[in-house]
Amino acid sequence: MTDNGPRANADEIIRAARRRARAEASRSRQQQAALEDPSTVGDLTDGGLALDPAYEVETAPEAPAAPRTAPRTSPRPRRAAEPSRRALTAPDIAAVPRPAFVTGVISLVAVAIVGLLLLNASINNDSYRLDELKDQQASMTETEQALDDELSQLKTPNNLEAAAERLGLVEPEKVTYMDLETGEKFDSPRSGD
Incomplete structure (x- = not known):
């Protein structure tokens, strides 16, 4: 060794x-x-x-000492009378007073709650209106069905005949037909039912 x-x-x-x-x-x-x-x-x-x-x-x-670096060169020479440049410190993070912050957060939460309540009231109002419209639609559907039933009853042959007699209409003895191709008319006796 x-x-x-x-x-x-x-x-x-x-x-x-x-x-x-x-x-x-x-x-x-x-x-x-x-x-x-x-x-x-x-x-x-x-x-x-x-x-x-x-x-x-x-x-x-x-x-430990910081590593040595080459001196910085400035684009213009430094004058002896030039004041030194000092770095500015950053402002303190807690610049906003705590009571103001707490008040702001509480007011924000209060506004959010009031907004949710108003939105909920609006939705409930629309729900009640929708229920009313559905009830109205159901009653109109019932009325329409009743009118359709009445109309179909009035269209029956017996009701038509009774209505014609009330108006003074009588049954014809003969019926006149017309041929559309030739334009010729001809009569035929009415067949009894």
């Missing part, structure tokens, strides 16, 4: 990475402050941000 060289202790590697992350975070804070206040630009170039590797500060564990 060959030794590939001295191995670094895992704790030392972790400490060195934490020091680099703290130094990077400190640099970014200093750069942000320099962008907001141009009078602190000298601190960035003096090397005041450098940390002594032997000096270690005990702090709470920090979240």
Whole structure:
């Protein structure tokens, strides 16, 4: 088994990475402050941000540093006097007061219930009207049947003969017929029933 060289202790590697992350975070804070206040630009170039590797500060564990990305290039150069741009925070989600929301929901439910009641009343009214029309149709059907029965009774030969006698009509002794093709008329005696 060959030794590939001295191995670094895992704790030392972790400490060195934490020091680099703290130094990077400190640099970014200093750069942000320099962008907001141009009078602190000298601190960035003096090397005041450098940390002594032997000096270690005990702090709470920090979240891992964000991966380093290339600096953004803007389409126009930044002027020193230009005010810094700050991100706006989103408004709070619970911007609507709770009593107003509850009142709105209750009023919406009340309107829905009143609407359902009105719809139900309208449907019931139509149902009553439909029942009345069905009753009216049944009575008219009965009247029609009674009139048909009366008409068929009046059409019988005995009733026709009695009605003719009341009107003063008499039976003819002979019946005259006409041939439609020739137009000739001829008489024939009436046959007795």
